[in-house]
Amino acid sequence: SYVLTQSPSVSVAPGQTARITCGGNNIGVKSVHWYQQKPGQAPALVVFDDSDRPSGIPERFSGSNSGNTATLTITRVEAGDEADYYCQVWDNSGDHPSYVFGTGTKVTVL
Amino acid sequence: QVQLVESGGGLVKPGGSLRLSCAASGFTFGDYYMTWVRQAPGKGLEWISYITGAGGTIHYADSVKGRFTISRVNAKDSLYLQMTGLTPDDTAVYYCSRGGGDSDFDYWGQGTLVTVSS
Numbered sequence: 376s377y378v379l380t381q382s383p384s385v386s387v388a389p390g391q392t393a394r395i396t397c398g399g400n401n402i403g404v405k406s407v408h409w410y411q412q413k414p415g416q417a418p419a420l421v422v423f424d425d426s427d428r429p430s431g432i433p434e435r436f437s438g439s440n441s442g443n444t445a446t447l448t449i450t451r452v453e454a455g456d457e458a459d460y461y462c463q464v465w466d467n468s469g470d471h472p473s474y475v476f477g478t479g480t481k482v483t484v485l
Numbered sequence: 486q487v488q489l490v491e492s493g494g495g496l497v498k499p500g501g502s503l504r505l506s507c508a509a510s511g512f513t514f515g516d517y518y519m520t521w522v523r524q525a526p527g528k529g530l531e532w533i534s535y536i537t538g539a540g541g542t543i544h545y546a547d548s549v550k551g552r553f554t555i556s557r558v559n560a561k562d563s564l565y566l567q568m569t570g571l572t573p574d575d576t577a578v579y580y581c582s583r584g585g586g587d588s589d590f591d592y593w594g595q596g597t598l599v600t601v602s603s
């Protein structure tokens with residue numbers, strides 16, 4: 376089955392840039408979606424189809440995807456960005472389709 | 486506005502059954518795939534099952550296949566998850582979300598906690 380690997384944690388100072396990576400075999404040919412989950416809350420979509428933002432998501436959140444790595448970039452990080460972030464793809468390469476989530480990255484704002 | 490509200494969680498003994506519900510509002514329910522995702526305490530997200538808008542296509546994760554059944558009643562704007570043969574490994578917050586197929590999950594409910602313990 377398809378596996379998505381994320382680094383467990385990223386620490387960043389306010390105002391700086393956080394980069395969260397999601398590794399997967401030839402992930403560049405798949406559409407990658409990113410979710411933010413704050414403590415005690417449900418996940419929320421922040422980037423879809425590699426680099427598009429839902430309405431209401433600040434331009435500070437951006438995504439890219441190429442080769443074996445997808446990246447979520449948060450510029451001008453704020454305290455409110457502290458959360459767990461998960462990447463996700465749809466894997467239809469096997470006998471039946473499935474949705475795969477990354478292992479999650481905890482973003483800590485120093 | 487889109488709202489998804491789960492219910493039906495609770496404490497159940499190993500081997501027991503539980504039926505979760507998800508009430509949808511704010512959109513044309515039957516036009517959308519719907520999905521269940523769960524999250525064990527302190528763990529990441531795990532996709533469980535999805536169902537197409539008309540209910541004609543259903544898929545399950547291997548971890549629940551044969552034990553869980555997803556269904557929907559579009560006339561009631563409702564999604565369900567019937568869970569049987571529950572084990573402690575099924576302990577998690579269960580979320581319903583809108584989306585599936587090759588698209589993202591753009592709206593999520595607040596989740597309902599299922600605890601499997603003797």
